[in-house]
Amino acid sequence: MKRTVLCVLLAVAVGGCGGGRHTGRHLPVRFVAVSLSALDDRDFALLGTVPCSAGRCYVIERTADGGRSFTRAAAPRGLPTKGTNPTLTFADASNGFVRVPFVWGDFWSTHDGGATWRRLRFPSVVAFTTARGEAYAVIARCTVQTCSGYRFARGPASASRWSESPLPFVPDGSVIDLAARRRTVWLLGTPRATRDQHDVLARSTDGGRTFVTGVGPCAPGLGGDLEPSSARVVWAVCPTGMMAGASRSTDGGLTFKPLPPLVNAARLAPASDQTAVLAANGAARPLYRTADGGASWRPLRLPGNDNYWYDVVFTDAGSGDALVQVGARPAAAWRTTDGGITWSRIHQG
Numbered sequence: 001m002k003r004t005v006l007c008v009l010l011a012v013a014v015g016g017c018g019g020g021r022h023t024g025r026h027l028p029v030r031f032v033a034v035s036l037s038a039l040d041d042r043d044f045a046l047l048g049t050v051p052c053s054a055g056r057c058y059v060i061e062r063t064a065d066g067g068r069s070f071t072r073a074a075a076p077r078g079l080p081t082k083g084t085n086p087t088l089t090f091a092d093a094s095n096g097f098v099r100v101p102f103v104w105g106d107f108w109s110t111h112d113g114g115a116t117w118r119r120l121r122f123p124s125v126v127a128f129t130t131a132r133g134e135a136y137a138v139i140a141r142c143t144v145q146t147c148s149g150y151r152f153a154r155g156p157a158s159a160s161r162w163s164e165s166p167l168p169f170v171p172d173g174s175v176i177d178l179a180a181r182r183r184t185v186w187l188l189g190t191p192r193a194t195r196d197q198h199d200v201l202a203r204s205t206d207g208g209r210t211f212v213t214g215v216g217p218c219a220p221g222l223g224g225d226l227e228p229s230s231a232r233v234v235w236a237v238c239p240t241g242m243m244a245g246a247s248r249s250t251d252g253g254l255t256f257k258p259l260p261p262l263v264n265a266a267r268l269a270p271a272s273d274q275t276a277v278l279a280a281n282g283a284a285r286p287l288y289r290t291a292d293g294g295a296s297w298r299p300l301r302l303p304g305n306d307n308y309w310y311d312v313v314f315t316d317a318g319s320g321d322a323l324v325q326v327g328a329r330p331a332a333a334w335r336t337t338d339g340g341i342t343w344s345r346i347h348q349g
Helices: none
Strands: 004-007 032-038 044-052 055-063 070-073 087-090 096-099 107-110 118-120 124-131 134-142 147-156 161-166 177-181 184-189 200-204 212-215 225-228 234-239 243-249 267-270 276-279 287-290 307-314 320-326 332-336
Touching (some): 032 320, 032 332, 044 087, 096 124, 124 147, 124 177, 134 161, 134 177, 177 225, 225 267, 267 307, 276 307
Antiparallel strands (some): 004 161, 032 044, 044 055, 055 070, 107 118, 124 134, 134 147, 147 161, 177 184, 184 200, 225 234, 267 276, 276 287, 307 320, 320 332
């Protein structure tokens, strides 16, 4: 397969707002988190905003001791504070990425832990993920109305250039999900002009070099969220209109078994192949947990039932981090060390 090259570092290195000003035992009181990226049971980073002369400015707060203390790193300059939420992804302690949804078209990378950031201006990054030091992306030429020229890009997260290849199918739009676990990569989307009842799931076992396509777990055009807990077990949440469907695969995504129906805003995060937590989000229901692969779910005792959970990430079977909005309060970082049975808010102040 002929490959071209995608340059992911095109601009002059720049620092972000507030880098290096704050080092302390706790997060600042007025820090509002918008995205979380976890590396292991102790090391995670939060992208959020703090008050500044411009109103609110983005900063990154990092911890290496499970949230007991934080240090500040710079965030890219020019991130929008209204209308969208950028997402933060660290592949390792040095190599990180910030992506703004493709309508804005901003994608930034750092290779020194956030001391400096560089911006990719073109093409748009439609979907992105990392696994074991590798970066994977779906890129395209996008306007507000449509995208074209879809390509699959991959390479070391530390590299300044990634290789490109054609996608295993031509999507009918930018509603695409990308997930990876070790060297297995999954790509979920809807092919152009499809008449099937399901979308397509493409799977690679060689780090994205080759793909095999099959039937996906979701309805065409509505997208979905894949959450692999291993190369064999993949959990999925698929919007269906008013509700959402959850399912689980034990053969790497070849087939899926349905789980109980959910609301569309539900989030599912696996801690292992058998254990996962499920946030109903907006249904006035608590957080649920399964320890038997989704055969049964039990509610967890947490403060309030109107909590909205997002960016829920487990780094092993016991340790997990999440952003949680309780009622009308701003989102805050929460943490579990027992596989999601109990959660506590990380102190600010």
